[in-house]
Amino acid sequence: MTPLAPSPLSPLPPLRPHRIPADGLYEGPRMVRRTPDGWTDRPYERFEVVPQGAVLGAEIRGLDLSRPLTAELRAELNRALLEWKVLFFRGQHLTSESQREFAANWGELESNPLLAQGDTKEVVRFDKTAGAVPTFENVWHADVTFRERPALGAVLQLREVPASGGDTLWADMAAAYDNLPSEIRARIDGARAVHDYLPGFARFSPAAQLAPFQEEFPPVEHPVVRRHPETGRRTLFVNASFTTRIAGWTQAESDRMLRLLFQQAHVPEFQVRWRWQAGDVAFWDNRATQHYAVNDYGTQRRVAERVAIAGDRPY
Structure with a gap:
């Protein structure tokens, strides 16, 4: 027997108290641009x-990165x-000189x-074999934000890859900023954070x-929110490896906010x-992204080399 629907004239029982813990990730639709x-938008020629x-x-096809770039190709x-x-860029197999x-x-x-x-000295080498000391793996971060001029970007090449695992993820920190609640954006716009190596x-x-x-570092x-120097877009610029506190806030307030921002x-x-x-190469904009190297390949070997490009002072 089908139960009867409540009569529209009958009062509904009140909902019991309900909430989820505050300061977590928002679960629901995202605005992505x-x-x-x-x-x-213009076509690439x-x-x-x-x-x-x-x-x-985006994967870029049809280029040999070992060849010099023309001004037009560099601009594109x-x-x-x-x-x-x-x-x-797939299968480039660059020498260290060509990568630099x-x-x-x-x-x-x-x-x-x-x-x-x-x-x-410009080439950093990550050689992971059985028993090797871990470095910047399994943590979301932007490179060298502890410098006054954090890196503009980096060019990473994989020399040797494990049979399985060892992927890298990148996150768009402009999209992360766009999707923060408006009251959070209002609190952090204009705030500054301390970064330490x-x-x-x-x-x-x-x-x-x-x-x-x-003394060197x-x-x-x-800024907690920096403006990209070329696009002008607002970008969330704190990360779990190097950002220690928000300047002028109490430690408790700072820790609470940074936990939320790191999660984005x-x-x-x-x-x-x-x-x-x-032989694959990745070239990323360190001003706009964070990345995460996944160490899920056990005792297999993974060898990567990175060249970083000095950037500007964030504003």
């Missing part, structure tokens, strides 16, 4: 663009970088004395190795995931 307001995600990530690649934020030369089209190269060096590196480096660099402040990179709608093959 790939480009800033005023962006004009010198290569093929194959989108890999909704808001970021830069437009693709601004639009897609991370570009992928490609990256240098975007500016001065930086070195990092805190990480293992490759062929030159110690929290990130202390996860895998002994104190004796880190102590000599304290003192804590710095950057975890939203799948803001992400792209790349399954590497040996």
Whole structure:
């Protein structure tokens, strides 16, 4: 027997008290847009663009990165970088010299004395074998935000890949900012946060190795929300490896807000995931993204080399 629906004249019982814990991720529809307001879509004439995600990530086909870039090709690649934020190139197999030369089209190269060096000081080498000390894996972060001028971007090449696992994910931090509740955006616009190399590196480096660099890398402040210097788009600029507190806030207020902001990179709608093959290259905009290297390949070997490009002072 079908139960009768409540009579519209009968009062409904009140709902019992209900709530979910505050300050978590919002579960529901996301507003995703790939480009800033005023962006004009134009076709790419010198290569093929194959989108890999909704808001970021595109494979670029038809280019040999070992060859010098013309000014026109460099400009078109830069437009693709601004639009897609991370570009992928299959099967390039670049020498370290060619990798440095490609990256240098975007500016001065930086070195990092805190990480293992490759062929030159501008090349950082991540060689993961059985028993190797972990580094910046399994944590969402943007590179070297503890510098006064954090990296503009980075060019990463996989020399050797495991048979399975070892993917890298990127998150669009402009989309992350756009989807924050309006009251949160109002609180953090204009706020500044402290960034320090110690929290990130202390996860895998002994104190004796880190102590000599304290004068070279003192804590710095950057805006919690930076404006991209080329697109003008607002981008969330705090990360779980290097951001320690929001300046001028109590520790409790700062910790609570940073926990919420760090979580934004975890939203799948803001992400792209790349399954590497040996010789692949990724070039990403460090001003607009965070990334996460997945260490799920056990005792298999994974070898990557990265060249980073010095950036500007965030504002």
